[in-house]
Amino acid sequence: MKRGLTLAWLLFLASVPLWLDNLYILHVLIMTGIFVIAAMSLNLLLGYTGQLSLGHVAFFGIGAYVSSLTTLGFSVHLLPDWQVSADPKPVWFGMLLGTVVAGLFGWAIGRLAFKVRGAYFVIVTISFAEVIRLVALNWVELTQGPMALNNIPYLRLGIPEVFEVAFLRKPANYYLVLAVGILCYIIIRRLVKSRAGRAMIALRENEPLASSVGVDVTRYLVLATVVSAAMAGAAGTLYAHYVRIVDPDVFLFIYTVTMVIMVISGGKGTLAGPVVGGIIFGLLPEVLRSARVPPEMQWVVYGVLMILVVYFLPQGIVPAVRDWWLSRRAADAPDVPAEATTKAASR
Amino acid sequence: MDQFLQHVLNALILGGTYALLGIGLTLIFGIMRVVNFAHGELYAFGAYMMYLWVMVLGTNFYLALPLAVLLGVMLGALMEFVLLRKMRGADIDTTMLIMIGAWIALQNTQQLTWTGVAKSIDSPFPTSPLVLGSVSVSWNRLFVFIVALALIGATYVIINRTRLGKAMRATFQDRDTAALMGVDINRIYTATFALGSGLAAAAGALLGPVFVVYPTMGDLASLKAFAIVILGGLGSIPGATIGGFILAFMEELGAGYVSSGYRDAMGFLLIIIILLVKPTGLFAQKERIG
Numbered sequence: 001m002k003r004g005l006t007l008a009w010l011l012f013l014a015s016v017p018l019w020l021d022n023l024y025i026l027h028v029l030i031m032t033g034i035f036v037i038a039a040m041s042l043n044l045l046l047g048y049t050g051q052l053s054l055g056h057v058a059f060f061g062i063g064a065y066v067s068s069l070t071t072l073g074f075s076v077h078l079l080p081d082w083q084v085s086a087d088p089k090p091v092w093f094g095m096l097l098g099t100v101v102a103g104l105f106g107w108a109i110g111r112l113a114f115k116v117r118g119a120y121f122v123i124v125t126i127s128f129a130e131v132i133r134l135v136a137l138n139w140v141e142l143t144q145g146p147m148a149l150n151n152i153p154y155l156r157l158g159i160p161e162v163f164e165v166a167f168l169r170k171p172a173n174y175y176l177v178l179a180v181g182i183l184c185y186i187i188i189r190r191l192v193k194s195r196a197g198r199a200m201i202a203l204r205e206n207e208p209l210a211s212s213v214g215v216d217v218t219r220y221l222v223l224a225t226v227v228s229a230a231m232a233g234a235a236g237t238l239y240a241h242y243v244r245i246v247d248p249d250v251f252l253f254i255y256t257v258t259m260v261i262m263v264i265s266g267g268k269g270t271l272a273g274p275v276v277g278g279i280i281f282g283l284l285p286e287v288l289r290s291a292r293v294p295p296e297m298q299w300v301v302y303g304v305l306m307i308l309v310v311y312f313l314p315q316g317i318v319p320a321v322r323d324w325w326l327s328r329r330a331a332d333a334p335d336v337p338a339e340a341t342t343k344a345a346s347r
Numbered sequence: 348m349d350q351f352l353q354h355v356l357n358a359l360i361l362g363g364t365y366a367l368l369g370i371g372l373t374l375i376f377g378i379m380r381v382v383n384f385a386h387g388e389l390y391a392f393g394a395y396m397m398y399l400w401v402m403v404l405g406t407n408f409y410l411a412l413p414l415a416v417l418l419g420v421m422l423g424a425l426m427e428f429v430l431l432r433k434m435r436g437a438d439i440d441t442t443m444l445i446m447i448g449a450w451i452a453l454q455n456t457q458q459l460t461w462t463g464v465a466k467s468i469d470s471p472f473p474t475s476p477l478v479l480g481s482v483s484v485s486w487n488r489l490f491v492f493i494v495a496l497a498l499i500g501a502t503y504v505i506i507n508r509t510r511l512g513k514a515m516r517a518t519f520q521d522r523d524t525a526a527l528m529g530v531d532i533n534r535i536y537t538a539t540f541a542l543g544s545g546l547a548a549a550a551g552a553l554l555g556p557v558f559v560v561y562p563t564m565g566d567l568a569s570l571k572a573f574a575i576v577i578l579g580g581l582g583s584i585p586g587a588t589i590g591g592f593i594l595a596f597m598e599e600l601g602a603g604y605v606s607s608g609y610r611d612a613m614g615f616l617l618i619i620i621i622l623l624v625k626p627t628g629l630f631a632q633k634e635r636i637g
Contacts, residue, residue, distance in 0.1 A: 052440055052443070112619070112623060113622075115622070115623060118439060119443070119581070120622055122443070123573050123622075124619060124622050126570065126573070126615075127570070127614075127616075127618040127619050128615075128619065130570060130611075130615045131615045134608070134611060134615075135612075138606070138609060253566065254451075257447060257451065260447070296458045296459040297459060299452075299455035300451070300455045302448075303452030303453075303455070304452050306444065306445075306447065306448035306451070307430065307448035307452075310441055310444050310445050310448070311433070311445075
């Protein structure tokens with residue numbers, strides 16, 4: 001039953017470009033998909049280890065910049081008379097490198113930032129993202145600063161001259177994002193259902209207790225950060241080669257906030273939560289736009305919705321719906337104690 | 348050497364308003380355990396109210412300043428009442444998310460009301476600066492510095508010399524015991540949030556005429572306030588005061604001798620370094636949380 005539902009959902013997603021001929025909506029769906037991947041990666045940290053990282057957009061931007069620079073090539077003076085240059089590399093290599101470099105940054109930040117917790121951790125991650133943004137803005141020789149990196153090549157896969165798929169048009173990019181999204185979903189699912197995932201959840205629930213029974217706190221937190229950062233970086237590389245222009249605005253704090261809203265509203269610590277939240281908050285701006293709501297008003301709505309979600313659905317949409325579904329089922333089948341089912345469902 | 352002295356003087360002047368921002372934030376965190384992401388919006392609100400009174404309604408500059416601060420106090424009290432009162436027992440992440448929501452909503456309301464165009468506010472001060480030997484300072488900045496110092500002093504008096512301040516300090520040390528001793532916690536929380544917001548609005552109202560007023564001006568103010576508070580240790584008022592001046596010195600000297608583009612990065616580098624070396628801040632009264 002559940003498997004069939006998943007399959008039907010996937011088939012529906014895969015069929016979208018076949019019947020949807022409005023390219024603008026397809027573009028919105030691609031951007032939503034990219035943000036869903038970023039939100040899923042944030043959920044690994046926020047939902048499963050319980051660490052609120054508000055610098056997540058830094059990994060997204062690092063992925064985008066590394067991949068763009070690798071495929072465009074660059075030449076930069078590290079010291080006045082020491083020049084480093086690189087020739088353009090293929091796009092798949094750039095995307096891989098962007099993902100890996102974002103993961104490395106995740107490792108470094110994890111090692112450093114997990115010395116502190118709570119509000120301090122939040123502020124370290126924000127500071128990190130802001131420093132990276134200012135570097136992207138000011139290191140003009142490398143990043144072109146506010147002039148942005150233009151003409152970023154699109155992805156081509158296959159053997160040149162023989163058989164090549166070009167990810168230039170929207171349907172191809174849609175399938176690319178969908179494939180990466182499914183891959184990320186599977187990785188996160190395997191991770192959180194593994195021993196490491198249980199260790200992360202134990203840390204979230206009670207860190208002193210978890211460490212007292214031998215869970216290596218730093219190791220699992222850093223592992224989660226590396227995977228999460230690499231995924232956000234991958235989302236960034238998808239963004240760079242789809243939009244094909246990258247400027248320091250990819251580091252804007254508001255994007256982190258968007259990801260956080262997606263995760264919280266969908267349900268942190270659930271696999272489907274960021275997907276549901278991501279689709280709702282990815283499409284909401286377009287719904288508001290078609291209702292001719294000015295952009296500032298959209299953001300006001302975002303902020304108010306965020307407060308309302310925290311007030312009324314503190315666990316998020318997915319757990320709320322699941323609880324409602326299970327309690328209804330429990331009411332239908334009286335031999336199952338209702339209390340036990342809801343208790344099991346609340347986590 | 349003259350250049351260095353000028354930087355020091357600029358930093359001293361800037362440090363006063365930074366300290367105001369930091370004290371407001373550290374009060375709210377220390378007493379209420381709320382990480383107030385909307386703090387910078389109160390700063391922007393103060394600046395816009397100054398614009399409203401001086402430029403739109405044509406009120407006297409010296410009258411507009413206390414009016415703007417008063418409106419900031421009222422907005423703070425309202426926010427506490429509407430957003431935080433029902434969330435008393437909630438954990439720190441939950442209230443943080445509420446404040447992030449409030450920040451986005453407030454900032455965009457301001458953008459909607461005043462448009463994104465930067466506004467400048469006329470001030471009644473002479474344009475020729477005050478020259479002291481080899482350094483000079485504008486009269487407007489000098490006024491900002493003096494008022495900021497006066498407000499810092501007033502905050503110290505409120506916290507250390509009044510009944511309200513005593514109740515605040517008691518709540519800071521132990522909320523439940525304070526409640527048992529008859530302190531009305533709800534009243535203390537509203538007063539704390541209003542006071543902290545008023546200080547942020549005062550910083551905005553003071554700096555509005557020096558710089559320009561624009562809707563996203565609160566973002567950097569928030570982040571700098573966090574830097575100051577972490578530097579001084581969360582919940583420490585002397586720490587926030589000194590932290591404000593340290594941040595101003597780092598920014599001013601960093602902009603003067605390293606690169607002006609990285610001026611705003613100084614605060615964040617400072618946060619990262621402090622948290623790695625001494626996570627409790629320089630003057631912490633309590634252990635780090637979490």
